[in-house]
Amino acid sequence: MPYTHTHRVLVALDCIIFGFDGEGLNLLLIKRHFEPEYGNWSLMGGFLNEGESLEEAAHRIVYDLTGLDNNYLEQFQTFGAINRDPVERTISVAYYALVNIEDQDVNAIRLHNASWISLHKKPKLIFDHDRMVQEALKRLRTKAALNPIGFELLPGKFTIPQLQKLYEAIYDTKLDRRNFSRKVLSTNLLVGTGEKDMSSQTKKGQLYTLNAPEYVRQQQGNFGFLPELIMADDRTMPLSNT
Amino acid sequence: MPYTHTHRVLVALDCIIFGFDGEGLNLLLIKRHFEPEYGNWSLMGGFLNEGESLEEAAHRIVYDLTGLDNNYLEQFQTFGAINRDPVERTISVAYYALVNIEDQDVNAIRLHNASWISLHKKPKLIFDHDRMVQEALKRLRTKAALNPIGFELLPGKFTIPQLQKLYEAIYDTKLDRRNFSRKVLSTNLLVGTGEKDMSSQTKKGQLYTLNAPEYVRQQQGNFGFLPELIMADDRTMPLSNT
DNA sequence: GCAAAAGTGTTCTTTGTACACCCATGA
DNA sequence: TCATGGGTGTACAAAGAACACTTTTGC
Structure with missing residues (x-):
């Protein structure tokens, strides 16, 4: 009924x-x-x-x-x-x-x-x-x-500079290369493959993959690659209109 | 149609x-x-x-x-x-x-x-x-x-210890009294009224009200009263069942 | 050799955290 | 005057940010 x-x-x-x-x-x-x-x-x-x-x-x-x-x-x-x-x-x-x-x-x-x-x-x-x-x-x-969800947007293997470009795109900002790298590696989420990114025209960066178990574990937790509070939700949107 | x-x-x-x-x-x-x-x-x-x-x-x-x-x-x-x-x-x-x-x-x-x-x-x-x-x-x-939304749960006038009790309830944790007070006051969100909380049995704390314009301004932004990342979303819930 | 991008290290500043101490109040 | 809870200060530790230098690669 x-x-x-x-x-x-x-x-x-x-x-x-x-x-x-x-x-x-x-x-x-x-x-x-x-x-x-x-x-x-x-x-x-x-x-x-x-x-x-x-x-x-x-x-x-x-x-x-x-x-x-x-x-x-x-x-x-x-x-x-x-x-x-x-x-x-x-x-x-x-x-x-x-x-x-x-x-x-x-x-x-x-x-x-x-x-x-x-x-x-x-x-x-x-x-x-x-x-x-x-x-x-x-x-x-x-x-x-x-949460470390950014990786979902990248291929299985990627370099740290590529990951940085992604975060810069999401937040429409510039990040410091050296601090970003240190921060990312300190999370223990990446595993180096030893391979190099052959698509680069200059120095070829190392390719990393996700540390899958650690990734799953940290999905529930919190973390942050970002300096300061870029996540403020009143920042201007990189949209051409709305 | x-x-x-x-x-x-x-x-x-x-x-x-x-x-x-x-x-x-x-x-x-x-x-x-x-x-x-x-x-x-x-x-x-x-x-x-x-x-x-x-x-x-x-x-x-x-x-x-x-x-x-x-x-x-x-x-x-x-x-x-x-x-x-x-x-x-x-x-x-x-x-x-x-x-x-x-x-x-x-x-x-x-x-x-x-x-x-x-x-x-x-x-x-x-x-x-x-x-x-x-x-x-x-x-x-x-x-x-x-975001500073906790105030919505309190009366118009409240003491800092009351606010702390609220945050302790939300996160089911204990916070350091002195650090909490300093952190809250540093946000500039509170305005002292000069009045005392007469309901207290011991030393009567000062009653504060929200700094309304600042509150509205910070609604969109981000802030944090909390030490560290208590906001992790895998913390145990203070629920008797689920 | 030079430009461009990757990798590593060091210092300074800011923030967080753990304390100790004093004050106000009612019983 | 004692117990309880509010208010303020200080010192150490951790994290963030700025910055210099070196390495690899293609041209």
């Missing part, structure tokens, strides 16, 4: 998919080829199906677009303004995902009319998606300052 | 209402006098109505129970497991509220069959409400470590 309360609404899920290309943070966005808002840019989303939890639906959506199913995926906020979707009352549970851009399924992405777009060049998005991106970035900054 | 997608679900809101009684953190819980789960303990909740945003619905729910409408209220997670509500598929958007226990509307509370219960003595709650409390506390800890 169901509840007598009658107001049932559509539940959407929208995913802010972050990728890192070695220089800056990118978003995976789709150019809609369907109504409403045909031709405009949007986050990847979908509706909650029967017999599917929110987590499962979010995974499905990210998997459909990227072909990846082992991403970092975190729910961060639910948006429920009355007219946020002009078609019909819909509430949207928003997730952000961190994906390694090298592992993506290029065909799936092309099929959905999607592109990686630099955060600095983000176009205007439909509905309240601009705000979703802003909130996702805010959350990513707080989270990455306290 | 609505979307063709057909799966529309009930949207509930559940509120974890925190109060501080001078000694420990308390939750405002209701003993249900209706089905399902008649007679069992539950968070205060309700369904989303037509023409009402999520924020508005959460405010309504807290207001109904406490008579207060100027609380700190923050959405923190949406729960959507398939069978989380045995009656019917329902997703629940959870909020936590910080209220000043002295301002409550005692009649409204009695009317709803509600009671303040110490976090340490929390009974088993219905559905997934235990987990909601756990997650709310985790969020409160992180938030209070970075």
Whole structure:
């Protein structure tokens, strides 16, 4: 016997998919080829199906677009303004995902009319998606300052300077090379492979991998690569608009 | 013209209402006098109505129970497991509220069959409400470590030792009196009133009020009263069960 | 050899932490 | 005058930040 309360609404899920290309943070966005808002840019989303939890639906959506199913995926906020979707009352549970851009399924992405777009060049998005991106970035900054999740955006092997570039992108700032290196190594999260980064044109840095057990252990704890409190959540966003 | 997608679900809101009684953190819980789960303990909740945003619905729910409408209220997670509500598929958007226990509307509370219960003595709650409390506390800890929101739980005038007791309750720890005092005063968030706390049996401490403009300014920023990283989110919870 | 980027070390400053001591109050 | 709790100071330890120097590589 169901509840007598009658107001049932559509539940959407929208995913802010972050990728890192070695220089800056990118978003995976789709150019809609369907109504409403045909031709405009949007986050990847979908509706909650029967017999599917929110987590499962979010995974499905990210998997459909990227072909990846082992991403970092975190729910961060639910948006429920009355007219946020002009078609019909819909509430949207928003997730952000961190994906390694090298592992993506290029065909799936092309099929959905999607592109990686630099955060600095983000176009205007439909509905309240601009705000979703802003909130996702805010959350990513707080989270990455306290937990070692940045690695999710990098390939399996990476150099410390590459890791630094990533953090500089997330916080839109410059960090001191020497202090950063010392701080990262002191966490015991990295294991040197002895290999060198052959893509470099100058001195080839050492490639590291994650110390997996230590990584899992520290996922629950807190840490910080960052000097001072860069994680303040009123810092200006590296967005071209909002 | 609505979307063709057909799966529309009930949207509930559940509120974890925190109060501080001078000694420990308390939750405002209701003993249900209706089905399902008649007679069992539950968070205060309700369904989303037509023409009402999520924020508005959460405010309504807290207001109904406490008579207060100027609380700190923050959405923190949406729960959507398939069978989380045995009656019917329902997703629940959870909020936590910080209220000043002295301002409550005692009649409204009695009317709803509600009671303040110490976090340490929390009974088993219905559905997934235990987990909601756990997650709310985790969020409160992180938030209070970075933002000066603790004051929301105190009366307008309070002493520094009272504030310390509050933080000790939130983090279930002991803090050094002298270091705490120095740290708090250095934030410039407090203004001495010159008055003394006449309720004390021994030396009467000075009463302070919030430096309101500074408080608003620092709401967006970050700060920390706490030594070290007490905000680690894997610390044991001061809950009697879960 | 030179420019560019990686790797390592050292100093100074700031912050955190652990204390000791004095003061105000009521019983 | 004693027990309890508030208020202030100081000294040592740890962490953060600034900065100099060396090494590797491609041109």
